[in-house]
Amino acid sequence: MxxxxxxxxxxxxxxxxxxxxxxxxxxxxxxxxxxxxxxxxxxxxxxxxxxxxxxxxxxxxxxxxxxxxxxxxxxxxxxxxxxxxxxxxxxxxxxxxxxNHFPLDETATKTVLLGGGIGVTPMIAMAERLHALGKDFVLHYCTRSEDVTAFKDQLRAAPYADRVVFHHDDQDEDQRLDLARDLPAPDADTHLYVCGPQGFMDWVITNAEAAGHATPNVHREYFSADVDASGDSFEVECAQSGLTVEIGPEDTIVRVLAKHGIEIEVKCEEGVCGTCITDVLEGEIDHRDQFLTEEEREDMDQLCACCSRGKGKLVLDI
Ligand code: FES
The missing domain is CATH 2.40.30.10 (Translation factors)
Known part of the structure; x- marks a missing residue:
């Protein structure tokens, strides 16, 4: 802890x-x-x-x-x-x-920061850092309207103000974020960072990947997620204690193990922060989180115990 x-x-x-x-x-x-x-x-x-x-x-x-x-x-x-x-x-x-689960690749030759609403917050720290490093970057900041655009005065006065592009849903179509127009061509040294409401993130990620940006170059930070942690019952064996429990359709691993005295630390409880990551020794994982990368999911050796599930039986290293 x-x-x-x-x-x-x-x-x-x-x-x-x-x-x-x-x-x-x-x-x-x-x-x-x-x-x-x-x-x-x-x-x-x-x-x-x-x-x-x-x-x-x-x-x-x-x-x-x-x-x-x-x-x-x-x-x-x-x-x-x-x-x-x-x-x-x-x-x-x-x-x-x-x-830091959302680190900046400071070796990139071009960086595109995409913030939706409050998702702009990590982008501001990134813009400051990229500016200090003298890097090529642009910050696209999308909000519903100019009236709800926090940090506007700060960003307009920033030494990198010419690299900040505001997009507002209630203004002309041509100033809205147009991914076909506003994303650069895919390149191994071009990195995209996206944070915002889930719909905004899904839209950016899907379009960026469809345009050819490699998944590891499309960095994402979810601050909340609509997570469905329910599903078929499965069994969990805790290798260290020898305890085996059944996880019911509406239960989570964290909740059931807590009832048996095995505490897994949690924070967000919706699969976005990674606090509850637990090593898996055996079994097929049904990942429900937004935290692990595709490669980490495919490795099938860890899961977010607050929301992810198993198929059949999982053996956890706890
Ligand atoms: S507690 Fe945050 S991912 Fe599980």
Whole structure:
């Protein structure tokens, strides 16, 4: 289990589109943890007893604070609401990280950043880093309308403002993101990064791959997912303890094992954060997460125990 640290809110700005921009420093007075572009923080929300992941949107070169942007999302399970209520100046949060499941390939000759709504947050840290490295990049930022476009003023004033292209659903067709027009030709040294609502991500990923961009060059970060964790019953054997249990159609591995005293750490519980990754020794996995890459899925030697299932019997290395 990773050590947590208490961070204090030193500033909060309510930006357009119901997005709270929250600056944090360790309560202890130490310097904030350093991070790489694409990293996130795990933030514990005691009111709703949930851990939530928020991408860092500050400049990775910034040493004075860490900044996250949090959308107040009416469809969330209460996490974003709890942050908006609690994150007042001086409030404290238990935090783990930074962790980076969305690292930037700094060797790319061309980088395309595609952020949908709040999915722009990791892209801002990436844009800062790519600009500092003098790299060729473009940031496409898609929102419903200019009125809900957080970070707009910052991005317009950024030293790389000429590399930021805004796209708004409620404006002329020709300024909307057109993947056939706006994506570069596929190339081994061209990398795409996408983060946003699931429909936006699916659209970008499907079109990019159909256009010939290699799957490993299309990097993705899901911040939530509609995960269906139900399915046929299967058996799980825990190799270390010798326990064997049945996972029913509506059960998950994590929930059933917890009832038998075997705790697997979870955070998102919807297959996007990777906290619950568990090694699999035998059996066919029915992957339901958005976290593992295609190659990792095909290896069939690990699964996200919060949502993925098995066919027949799985033997886990726990
Ligand atoms: S708890 Fe996040 S992927 Fe399982």
């Amino acid at each position: 990773t050590a947590s640290q208490i961070y204090k809110v030193i500033d909060r700005t309510d930006d357009r589109g119901n997005i709270a921009r929250i600056r944090l420093v360790p309560e202890s007075g130490e310097a904030p943890a350093r991070f790489e572009a694409g990293a996130h923080l795990d933030v514990y929300l005691p009111d709703v007893d949930l851990w939530r992941q928020y991408s860092l949107c500050s400049n990775p070169a910034e040493t004075g604070f860490l900044e996250i942007g949090v959308l107040k999302d009416p469809n969330s399970r209460g996490g974003s609401d709890a942050v908006h209520r609690a994150a007042v100046k001086g409030a404290t949060f238990k935090i783990e990280g930074p962790r």
